[in-house]
Amino acid sequence: MNKKNFFSFIIFLFSLVSYPQFGTIGYDFKDPYISFEGLQFAVRLSTDNNIYCPNPKEISVNKLSKDEVVLRSNSLSAAGGQLISEGFIELKIKKGDEALISISARASHPTELGKTILVLIKGIDVESMVSEQPQAKGVQAFTQKKGIRVSYPSRAATMPLVFFTSSEKEWYVLSKDREIRRKGFACTYDYLSDEPLVLLSHDADMRKIDTSIQAPEWVLGYGRSRIDVVKERCDDLEQYFKSTPYFNKPKQHTQWIDQLKVVTFLHGIHWTGHLFNTYKQMEEQLEWMAKTIEGRQIMAFLPAWDGRYYVNYPEHEPNPRMGGKEGLKQLVKKAHSMGVKVILMFGGPNLSTFEFLKKK
Structure with a gap:
């Protein structure tokens, strides 16, 4: 056995011994729970320097009513109680309608930046977590005490919403955030209390990060159909972002979409540089299609119209190998003359080049 394999084997043995006994953090964090x-x-509060929970020696639990309870602490605990820090943390839980619980949390540190606020939940006998279609890896079984997780927004979670299935009922967790900010959903196994542990995380907007952080309301419940909960998120989107449902939009804005019969993908250049289609070739293919079906019933989507796929993002310019600016103009002009709609693919969030970041 060579040295590399030997050390890998030692690490593997250590994980078998340590993980089952202490969980992923490696020791008892001594989180104070409320029932x-x-x-x-x-x-918990995660800062740019450490991870904290309420100081068990200074917490107060106030029952505001039979349906609402608040846990507060005016100091923070880290390293399983070995380190105490100034700060504040609060967890508020409120019973809403039948089978519904509202959860909110906030925290602050005098000098450290608040990155994440984490809510931990015990008492749900999780069998699986569902966040999206199986093809998007949105269905994960919780088996053999192996942790499962998903981040929002992502292909595996296009909404800040997951369902946790158990043998008795299916729970859902929905964030009521009015902004698009990163969330995390997970289930791990707490070997100290010998049960599943559900984790909900809210990340600060890094553009506005501060020494305080507040998680938008989480809604935890059961007894509702999946489609009903999804509709609630859609209603939230309409309200938060003042968006109008498609079928309520003026006909002059949607009629062209209703007429579509074919959406064709005309790919430009592979990320390795292989050229699939020039603008001229795309034009010829649309002409061929328009002989069979009316142009107004066709929409052409152009990925990699700006060169090597993903390579130059977030800058988008007509590619010289494909025909340059004039070639793209001619393609769009010809398509429009036939009634074909053209959609160019853009990928702004991918800041892949330092040159772009240096530009003013």
């Missing part, structure tokens, strides 16, 4: 509606809840 509510048959579940247990705790909260």
